[in-house]
Amino acid sequence: MEYRVKDISLAPKGRLMVEWAERHMAVLRSIKESFSERQPLKGVKIAACMHVTKETAVLMLTLKAAGAEIALAASNPLSTQDPVAAYLASEGVSVFAWKGMTEREYFESIARAASIEPDITMDDGGDLTVMLHKLSIGEAKGLDYEVAKEIVPPDAYKRVVGGTEETTTGVIRLRALEREGKLLYPVIAVNDSMTKYMFDNRFGTGQSTLDGILRATNILLAGKNVVVAGYGWVGRGIAWRARGMGARVIVVEADPIKALEAYYEGFYVTDMREASKIGDVFITATGNRDVVREEHFLEMRDGAILANAGHFNVEISVEDLERISTSKRRINENVEEYTLRNGKKLYLLSEGRLVNLAAAEGHPSEVMDLSFGNQALAVHLLWKKKGKLKPKVYRLPAQLDRRIALIKLKSLGVRIERLTPKQVEYLRSWTA
Structure with a gap:
């Protein structure tokens, strides 16, 4: 072997x-x-x-x-x-x-x-x-x-x-x-x-993503503006758990139906251009590339934290971040500090890879x-x-x-109801 x-x-x-x-x-x-x-x-x-x-x-x-x-x-x-x-x-x-x-x-x-x-x-x-x-x-x-x-x-x-x-x-x-x-x-x-997808993506990623961010940074989530990019099952799990820990959650979504769902579930919904100006923590969960890129980095607050919960390390454009930075240094195993040409500092977690597995245990x-x-x-x-x-x-x-x-x-140890034969037949019948 x-x-x-x-x-x-x-x-x-x-x-x-x-x-x-x-x-x-x-x-x-x-x-x-x-x-x-x-x-x-x-x-x-x-x-x-x-x-x-x-x-x-x-x-x-x-x-x-x-x-x-x-x-x-x-x-x-x-x-x-x-x-x-x-x-x-x-x-x-x-x-x-x-x-x-x-x-x-x-x-x-x-x-x-x-x-x-x-x-x-x-x-x-x-x-x-x-x-x-x-x-x-x-x-x-x-x-x-x-x-x-x-x-x-x-x-x-x-x-x-x-x-x-x-x-x-x-x-x-x-x-x-x-x-x-x-x-x-x-x-x-x-x-x-x-x-x-209803359990792993929502409950699993929702909890483990925040676990990875907290292990890497030990920040207080309560009171932070947390931007969640993507409101699929992964994104909604992260958004709900961040809100549960006291964060003000902003959802960025390209799909109009998912965006409407996020809105009616009480989240502030906007595009990344606006969100980049107000976010403290950015979490990508879209499955797409370049979700957070140069024009967003330059608008961000000094000290903003960047984390990815998507499978590949393409959602946060590290290439753009490298290009517009004058220097970088490693703060700890899972945090890199980038100093941008405008003097602001941004913090990238786990090289833009899956933060829940790179910085925590999944x-x-x-x-x-x-x-x-x-x-x-x-x-x-x-x-x-x-x-x-x-x-x-x-x-x-x-x-x-x-x-x-x-x-x-x-x-x-959970018991569930069993349908009676009459109930089964009723659900199968069109005549009622």
């Missing part, structure tokens, strides 16, 4: 972290128990590109208990929990991840995972999937392709029966491939499951239990249906979504 981690001697610490997470992940424990008995993935090769956290480790070990062979790479250069990576390696998972990767090391690690010629891919952001697609057509563009062509067979995609995608950004990329007729194999958009285990329950069931479904699905983006079937919710409710 091949692996590359920062320090394998950290494995005992990682084991304790993973045990703690698993204790709070009842859905995955239930699935793991079932998988262990039946071994439905025996001999299946899985290449995964995901945040290497204690919660991800519970998912990987669940799939391993089902009989799968797994190669795991990080989906962000700064999000890996090194003790967890070491523990997974000690448990027989081929891990290629450590915190603080260079860009080349990041893509090399994804290529190492892909080089096992997987049956199933698991992605968080689409980098693994896109890499395999670039190789298939000999796309001579991008560092990912340049690195991968030296490591991964160009026809590695031919063995893949299907894939999964964890996050909004990755689903956007997959739908673009599907729209252009270039998607090579079926992919289940786990992000589109209700037990994922989502709480309880909410990732739902997301990764979806992932485990999606992998199982893909293998059961190998050769029967077209190269399209699919949602996980509603009954599996409901199964996850029911397991979680049972673990919480």
